[in-house]
Structure formats: C-alpha cells, structure tokens
Amino acid sequence: MAIRVYPNPEPVPAASQLAVLPFLAAVDGFLRAEAKEPGLRITLHRAMSRESQGYLQQLCGYLDDNGVEWRGKVGRTFPVNEGIVGAAYGDSHIWRTKLFFSKDTIIDVLRKEMKGRVDPESSEISYLAIPFLGPQSDPVLVLYAACFELNFFADNDRIKQIVSMCDGFCKLFDYLQVDNFPNLRNFSLLRGKPTKGNPPVFTSIQEQVDDIDPPRFKNVTSFNYEDAVA
Secondary structure (H helix, E strand, C coil), X not given: CCCCCCCCCCCCCHHHHHHHHHHHHHHHHHHHHHCCCCCCEEEEEEEEEECCEEEEEECCCEEECCEEECCCCCCCEECCCXXXXXXXXXXXXXXXXXXXXXXXXXXXXXXHHXXXXXXXXXXXXXXXXXXEECCCCCEXXXXXXXXXXXXXXXCHHHHHHHHHHHHHXXXXXXXXXXXXXXXXXXXXXXXXXXCCCCCCCCCCCEEEECCCCCCECCCCCXXXXXXXXX
C-alpha cells in the first residue's frame, strides 16, 4: 500500500506558533548580531502523525530578513528523513554544514550534489539542525537555520550558545507542562510509523556534531499547544 502524503499545509494551532515565535526571535537576534552577511532564516519543525504515519511539520513561518515569512510555509509536512532536519531527527544529534576553506569549494560540491536541480550560486551554504529531545530521547522539535555566510555554523562556541538558549526554552515548557498556563494546554500528539522519502542529507557537505549534546525536555513529549477552556 502506498504511503499517503498529506496535502500541504496541515493546520497548526495558532497557540503553538505563538508559543515558539518569541524564542525564535531571540535566537534570530543573537545570530544576526554575529552574522556578517544578510540572508539568515530560521524556523522550527515538530514531530506529528496522521493516520498512524509519522511526519515532520513546519511549526511556524521562517524568521528572515523581512520579518516572518508565513505564506505557504506554516504546516508543511515532510518525510522524517528530509534533508538536514531529517538527519537530526533520525539520530537525535545536532547536524551542521562542514568546515570548508572557501566558498568556491563548497559551491563545487553543491553543484555535484544537486545535479542541476538548484543553482548552487544562489543557494545557502551554511545549515544547522538542532533536535529537542523528549524524556525518551525521541525528538519533539527540530530547529532549522540556514544562511549565506561560509562556515557560520562550523563554530562550536556559536552552536553551544544556541543550545543554551534551547535549554532555557525546554526548562520553561517543562514547567508549563506540569503547571499549565491559564487557558493554554499541550494536547499530546501520537507518534506514527516514520514516513520516509527519497531526499537524503548531503553527507559530503553536512556532518553530525558529536561533542555538543542537544537540548532535552524532561516532561514534554510532543508540542501541540491550543487554547483550552479553564
């Protein structure tokens, strides 16, 4: 039986989007203070399921140079092995673009990997994916960031600072999971059988980060905040 791919976008509760946007704005502000070139964009994906099939879903719009890019982005669903986000989801590790000595070198590699599907001259050259693990080490969320600056995420200190911000986010929502905010509730999402597609991570360009632990929730197993009657 063929795997059903759901139409995009799938609905995402407004409360869930609002819950993560202030955090992403803080990460965005930190990274923009560090960046030398424009073109940064960041977002969050969540693990979700439909009819027992597991997917990754874009939880909110991209924060980019112009603010928040909403249209056609929020709620998009992807196979769980989609690109660098899928790699972080699949092995519960941080993934990033490898260190390259020049922009020309990485563009040459991109040209071979993309095989004409995308113009490497106009593609982002630095990527980062950070999974937020649940109590059983299953990824609940994955932060995705990309930019045009060479080796931007090859800096371990920068990633550690982002992870520290993610740790604070986890602590807050662990607390809210136990002591609910009035009229806001995290309704559990079941985990389905992982739906996999064809596009793998580009291992000639991306690498797993082994020496930095990803952020971890103690109480949160899924992220699905909705308005609730008190």
